[in-house]
Amino acid sequence: MTGEEPALPTVRLHGRAPQLSRVRAWWHQPPAHRTALLVAGEPGLGRTAVLRWAARVLGAGSTGHLVAGPGAGPRHQEWTPGALLHAVESGEGRVPALVCADDADRWPPAARRLLAEAAQRLSEAGGGLLLTAATHRPLPGELAALPAVHLDPLAPQEAAALLAEAARETVEPSVAAELIAEGEGNPALLRALAHHLSPAALRGRAPLPRPLADAATLARIAGPALTGHDPRTAGLAVLVAAGTRPAGADRVDARLALRALSRLDPGARPDPASPPALLHDAGDTLGFRSPLLGRALYAAASPARRRAAHRALAEEYAVGGHRLTALLHRSWSAADGAADAGLPARLAAEAAAAEAKEPPALRSLACARAAVLAGPGPESADWHTLAAELALNAGDAHRARLLAAAVPEHLLPVRDRGRPALVRGLATLVDGPAGDAHHALLLAAALFTTAAPERAEAARLAAADAAWAAGDLAACLASLGPDTPDGPEPEAPGDQRAGMRALLEGRFGPAARRLGRVREQGTAAPAAPEALLRSAIAALLLGEVEAARRTGARALAGARQAGSAALVPRALEYLAYAELRAGRHAEARAHAEEGLRAALRSGQRNTAAHHHAVLALSASIEDEPHVVEEHVEAACATARSHGLAQVLTLAQWAAGRADLGRGRPLEAADRLGLLVLPGPRRGHFAVWRLAVPCFVEAAVPAGRAAEARTLLDDFAGWASFGADPQAAAQLARCQALLDPTEEADALYRLALDRHAAAGGGFEHARTTLLHGKWLRRRRRPREARDRLGAAVAGFARCGAGVWARQARDELRSLVTPPSPPDRTALSSLTPQQRRIARYVARGATNRETALALSVSVRTVDYHLRRIFAALGVRSRLELARLVDEAEQSARG
Structure with a gap:
């Protein structure tokens, strides 16, 4: 071991919060239960960086941190396994509490056994062993049995x-x-x-x-x-790399690969039951345990060896009837410029004819390859454009943009010159600034107008979608264009465009008629997923939530059946919104979680932001403030950089509703007031009204009832249209909250009747809770008890934990009325708590208080709970009155 202990460098890790949390939890558990922990991942994912972080953060104060392994020099203090075991057993020397061993899979078996024994002794002494291992080959048995933290590629x-x-x-x-x-x-x-x-x-x-x-x-x-492989199996590894990497596949059929190897090397006799350690055999397929290693092997092979592998694969795929894949491998088997002159046309024709049986990503690859082989010309431009369109359908927005940018548009026929711009606009709409998408789509519509009016109509509708996402009402109306005649035959894009224009202009009759025709197309069978999705959107705009749920589910099933990775996240997005509008928060959360994963896989950051907003709204009714905060931050980060006003409004509404549920009306009123009150910072033109009921509920205890009253006329107009099933009941509830007379009782009961007709358990329970609070203040305890008990049961039924707790607190206050707050109790607070109490009493939010006192928001939250308990107050208003009375008494 060395006597030097050089300082460990500061380590910054991106995207590893869940893994670091698991390592931290392992270290902080009781030593008796602390077995060794393995950090596993393919090369380059940061296993050593995690060890450095652990040594710096968790091992602070220990006397040693790292056991030297193959290729690893000392990081803090170097130990050999034998020396470490001897030191632990003898109790002599400076024995480390935390031992970090890098690349344990490369250690000799004898050294690993010594290390395992040392780990057991360390655990008994209160220490721990943290190891890393690469996953490009099977782990040794003693490592495979350990609990593991796996590192995945970054999002x-x-x-x-x-x-x-x-x-x-x-x-x-x-x-x-x-x-x-x-x-x-x-x-x-x-x-x-x-x-x-x-x-x-x-x-x-x-x-x-x-x-x-x-x-x-x-x-x-x-x-x-990349080195040290068995030369007898190296040929199969390179062949699997050729079969997967260029085609963008994860795996290749094992029997086909073995037959291709026989063509490539007739003398090779690999054991089918024992593939190379680098390959994983599952379900009669072969693939690399480490995608990076497969990529590196393919790049390291000589051009002649790669071409030979592709030639053997082409012959086997042709025998099996996989014509498109066979042609692709045939194209890769030829040296540059030596391909068959007719191959590009055959490749493109096969890609166009393979719609029903080949995935869009493979067809896109084939079209792009045909364009490259053909060289500049009209056919190449057409194939390049088709490749971009197919990449977009496959959910690869980035690749679609790159392919579209490479198209020489002047070589396309006049009727097709808008296609590259349309691809760029649609790709940017799901992953880029909404304003950029809007202009690209308007350009596509202009290029299509005379030669392809149907495509121009679709491009204008997509441009309106982009302006809608950006919250630009004027641009949205301009994109929708002038109203079109209402003909006898339904015409989906035109009907949706005219219906949206009528809706935004407040002409609800024509809007309902035109959008109703689009919605009815969702009942037709069969229908394309795009048409079903358009129908679900129309149903949502009309407030027909059940129709939107049914049609959205059909659109999702169709998108999955068609293999459209682009449509799946969007279908899940609208399905999640429909579930939210129906008050089914758990179902909305399930769809949004799946949609978020699908959107991130396909690089659709804008769609992912919508899913984050839905997840924030779902979590806002539960007792999970940290989850709300995480999703709000993720949604707002993308929304701000890409100009997504709709996402920003939904996320901020979720944050305000979470404040309201946790009994923080002042913070909720501050946050929601920016969304709903007139002014340049008002929320999205089609979304801000959804937050009005929350603002009214927060504004009354916050002393801002006058501001809330200014919104009721507009909200009444919104409720009368019927686009939100809950709006009529929420309107009556808002009127009750703002009515200081006994007439509020009748308004609450009207709201409850309307909730019963509209459905939606969460909003019904909220109105029940507010009515119960009102009855308790009017000293009608028996009626209040019935209402509050029903509210607790209603919130519990729909999983609204934080609201259920609020209702239970109200119930407890009926049983044991709180004693009046003790003004002298302020003197029992600590100086820090008194400062926090004064700031909060003056109307400061927790964040503002934290900034003023240079502490964290969590610290303010913690002390504020202690202050409420010590003073016997239950709201900020009570705290403000108590502080004010105490200060007046001190001055008097």
Whole structure:
């Protein structure tokens, strides 16, 4: 062991919060239950960085941290397994509490056994052992049995943050998008790509090298994992790499790969039951345990070896009847410029004819390959455009944009010249600034107008969607264009466009008629997923929530059946909104969680932001403030950078509703007032009214009833249209909250009757709670008890934990009326608590109080709960009165 203990570097990890939380939880559990913990992942994902973080953060104050392993020098203090075991058993020397062992899978078996024994002794002494291992091959048995924390590739947002840090330059957005796609979520590869580019290339002022990640770069990231393979099985590994990597696949049929290997090397006799350790055999397919390693192996193989592998695969795929895949491998088997002259046309024709049986991603790849092989010309431009459209349908918005940008539009026929702009606009609509998407879609509509009116109609409707997302009412109306005649035959895009225009102009009769025709098309069978989704949107706009749920479910099933990765997240988005409008928060959460995963997989950040907003709204009725905060922050981050006013309004509404549920009306009124009161900061034109009932409920105890009354006329007009099933009941509830007379009782009862007719358990329970509070204040305890008990049961039924707790508190106050607050109790508070109490009493929010006192918001939350308990108050208003009376008494 060494006597030196050099300081560990500060480690910043992106996207590893869940894994670090698990490591922290492991370290803080009782030592008797603390077995060794394994951090596992493929090369480049940051296993060593996690160890450094653990040694710096968890091992602070320990006398040693790292056991030296193969290729690993000392990080803090170096121990060998034998020396460590001896030190622990003898009790001599400076024995570390936390031992971190890197690359334990590369240790000799004898050393691993000694380390396991040392880990057991460490645990008995209150310490712990943290190991890492690479997952590009099966783990040794003693490591495979350990509890493990697995490192996954970074999500696009996390990769973007890492890239911005690694580049140390302003990275042009299109360059950043290419680097993130090329890096495939591998932190080490992302850093290598950023360091490899010149400042001019990072800023978009110099061309990017091709390929971005060359064989040498991939070999450096793969490191020792790329060497030391069994030469008898190396041919199969390269062949599987050729069968997966260029085609964007994860796995290849095992029997087909073995037959192709026989063509490639007649003397090879691999055991089908024992594939190479680098490959994972599951369900008669072969794939790499580490995608990075498969990529590095393919790049490291010689061009001649790669072409031979593709030739063997092409022959086997042709025998099996997979014509499109066979043609693709045939195209890769030829040297540059040596392909058969007729191959590009056959490849493109097969991709166009394979619609029913091949996924859009593969067909897109085939069209793009045909365009490259054909060289510049009208056919190549057409195939390139089709490749972009198919990539968009496959959910790869980034690739679709790149392909569309490469199309020489002047070579396309006049009627097709809007297609690349349409792809760019639609791709940006799901993953980019809404304003940019709007202008691209308007350009597409202009290019289509005379030659392809149907496509122009679809582009204008999409441009209106972009303006709607941005909250730009004028641009939305301009995109929808003038009203069109209401003909006898339904015409979906025209009907939806005219119906939306009528709705935004307040002409509810024509809006209901035109949108109703679009909604009815969702009942037709069969119908394309796009048509079903359009029908579900129309039903939502009309407030026909059950129809929206049914049609949205059909659209989702159709999108999955068609393999459209682009439509699945959007179908889940509208289905989640329909569930929310129906008051089914648990179902909305389930759909949004699935939709968020699908949107992140396909790079649809705007769609992901919508799902974050739904999840924030769902969590706002539960007792999960940290979950609300996380989803609100994620939704708002994308909404601000991409100009998504609709998402921003929904997320801020969720935050305000969470404040209201936790008994913080002042904070809720401050937050929601910005959304609903007139002014430049008012929320999205079609969404802000949904937050009005929450604002009214918060405004009354916050002393802002006059402001709330100014909104009732507008909200009454919204309720009369019927687009929100709960609005009529909420209107009566708002009127009751703002009515100081006994007439409020009748208004509450009217609201409850309307809730019963509309359904929706959560809103019904909220009105029941407010009526119960009103009855308690009017000293009608028996009626109040009935209402509050029903509210508790209603909230429990729909999973609204935080609201159920509020109702239970009201019930308890009926049984044991609180004693009047003791003004002298202020003197029992600590100086810090008195300062917090005074700031809050003056109307400061928790965040404002934290900023004023230079403490965290969590600290303010903690002390405020203690203050309420010590003073016997239950609201900020009571606290304000108590502080005011105490200060007046002190002055008197």
